[in-house]
Amino acid sequence: MASGGHDQIQDYPRKQTPQQQITHNQKCKLKLLVIVILTNLLTIYLLTGPFNLNLSGYTNHLSPSPWDSNSLLHELNSTTSQLAASHSIIAELHQKLNSTNLLVQALLIDLTSLQDKQFTNQNHKFLKLAIDDLSNGISNELMLAIGPHKLPLGYSPRMRSDEVQPPVGAGCLRFQKELAQYMTYDIGGECPVDDVFSQMLMLKGCEPLPRRRCHPKSPTNYVEPKPVPDSIWETPPDTSIIWDPYSCKSYQCLIERRKKPGYYDCKDCFHLQGREKNRWLFDNGGLDFGIDQILETKPHGTIRIGLDIGGGTGTFAARMRERNITIITSTMNLDGPFNSFIAWRGLIPMHLSISQRLPFFENTLDIVHSMHVLSNWIPDVMLEFTLYDIYRVLRPGGLFWLDRFFCLGQQLNQTYVPMLNRIGFNKLRWNAAMKLDRGIQRNEWYFSALLEKPMT
Ligand SMILES: *[C@@H]1O[C@H](CO)[C@@H](O)[C@H](O)[C@H]1NC(C)=O
Numbered sequence: 001m002a003s004g005g006h007d008q009i010q011d012y013p014r015k016q017t018p019q020q021q022i023t024h025n026q027k028c029k030l031k032l033l034v035i036v037i038l039t040n041l042l043t044i045y046l047l048t049g050p051f052n053l054n055l056s057g058y059t060n061h062l063s064p065s066p067w068d069s070n071s072l073l074h075e076l077n078s079t080t081s082q083l084a085a086s087h088s089i090i091a092e093l094h095q096k097l098n099s100t101n102l103l104v105q106a107l108l109i110d111l112t113s114l115q116d117k118q119f120t121n122q123n124h125k126f127l128k129l130a131i132d133d134l135s136n137g138i139s140n141e142l143m144l145a146i147g148p149h150k151l152p153l154g155y156s157p158r159m160r161s162d163e164v165q166p167p168v169g170a171g172c173l174r175f176q177k178e179l180a181q182y183m184t185y186d187i188g189g190e191c192p193v194d195d196v197f198s199q200m201l202m203l204k205g206c207e208p209l210p211r212r213r214c215h216p217k218s219p220t221n222y223v224e225p226k227p228v229p230d231s232i233w234e235t236p237p238d239t240s241i242i243w244d245p246y247s248c249k250s251y252q253c254l255i256e257r258r259k260k261p262g263y264y265d266c267k268d269c270f271h272l273q274g275r276e277k278n279r280w281l282f283d284n285g286g287l288d289f290g291i292d293q294i295l296e297t298k299p300h301g302t303i304r305i306g307l308d309i310g311g312g313t314g315t316f317a318a319r320m321r322e323r324n325i326t327i328i329t330s331t332m333n334l335d336g337p338f339n340s341f342i343a344w345r346g347l348i349p350m351h352l353s354i355s356q357r358l359p360f361f362e363n364t365l366d367i368v369h370s371m372h373v374l375s376n377w378i379p380d381v382m383l384e385f386t387l388y389d390i391y392r393v394l395r396p397g398g399l400f401w402l403d404r405f406f407c408l409g410q411q412l413n414q415t416y417v418p419m420l421n422r423i424g425f426n427k428l429r430w431n432a433a434m435k436l437d438r439g440i441q442r443n444e445w446y447f448s449a450l451l452e453k454p455m456t
């Protein structure tokens, strides 16, 4: 075991990883120091202590009286007692060695924890430096965008502060390089056309993005939109937007996309004269509920304002508008100008991902609708937060129309039904059906639900 220990000590320098070199070197130095001190103490102890191995005196005692049994016995007695004394001294030394070992161990533990602390301190310093670096060095503009800024009129009792920090998604600080890139532009000039990049940042969790002091590129030959209701079912002119961020370069291309192979978000949504025209007009008693059937579940006229989460090209809002109901449509621009399209129709788009807290006060909305967007791609915990947020913004008696939620058969009863039950909606209507287009063996399901926030 001793040789093992020896080997260990010898192996120390070879076994280290480069990052640990400094730490281990310091440990070795400390060990050496302790060992030197211990050796010195041991020497002093051996020289001055009661344990005196006076072997020469011992042999001298033996020699002059060879066969005298008495003196022999005496000698034997004294030898025995000396032996006993040395035994006890050895035991004592053992104990001291043990306690020294413990001391060394304790010292080493202390040293390690000290170094750990130093390391975390260094980490903190590093993080702070990184943030400083981000704010000073790379982009002064970012620092200005996210503040803090002193209030010109001083302390505000409303804010309980004398400064204000414009909000930015906490996730942004995790993507410092990208954020710095996003904040690089000519102040007062034209913004880079970086829609795809900035939307990717949003989707990753940097939401809201910081504000910028630049002008978005403006379309050439822009013509003003038609009045409602003519605009609602009209395809916008191609000159109404900048096409750079999208793989299609015209609305005709977007309309034709439904015939192309491959996956696109809301593939047939731009084709207003196609499937879009009939959505939510008819209730098939199954997954597809009709708007009028849903509105009939509440006293006439009590559903007035609401939100469509992930509302594609805004047709749900269009149909609701025909019923004098105002719906805000949240949507991302996933390889298509969804926000611009909705706005052109005369409806209200919001560029908001489903990760974001809904920008509405609690107990305000009469209805929240969502089709296809909420489904099993969302991490369970995050979905639960989203559903609670929907519950929050709905008024008592408000409706949550969860339209065609996609999941696997086992998830339906194991995950989503219990989750919805936990949140506390009343179930007014519930339909589940297997999605068969990719084969029964995939066990893919849709469910549609009409849920109500309880009145009390
Ligand atoms: C030896 O030691 C024993 C007990 O310690 C004692 O009884 C005895 O008398 C001693 N003998 C001599 C010769 O000193």
Ligand SMILES: *[C@@H]1O[C@H](CO)[C@@H](O)[C@H](O)[C@H]1NC(C)=O
Pocket: 091, 094, 095, 098
């Ligand atoms: C020293 O420590 C070892 C193990 O920790 C123990 O087995 C031994 O009895 C101790 N010796 C003394 C003298 O305390």
Ligand SMILES: *[C@@H]1O[C@H](CO)[C@@H](O)[C@H](O)[C@H]1NC(C)=O
Pocket: 322, 323, 324
């Ligand atoms: C919507 O409001 C307008 C103006 O108040 C009214 O003329 C129309 O009948 C309403 N439409 C419906 C479906 O209630």
Ligand SMILES: *[C@@H]1O[C@H](CO)[C@@H](O)[C@H](O)[C@H]1NC(C)=O
Pocket: 409, 410, 412, 413, 445
């Ligand atoms: C879920 O549970 C219900 C009621 O227990 C049952 O009728 C239904 O078949 C289950 N659905 C799936 C997909 O397992």
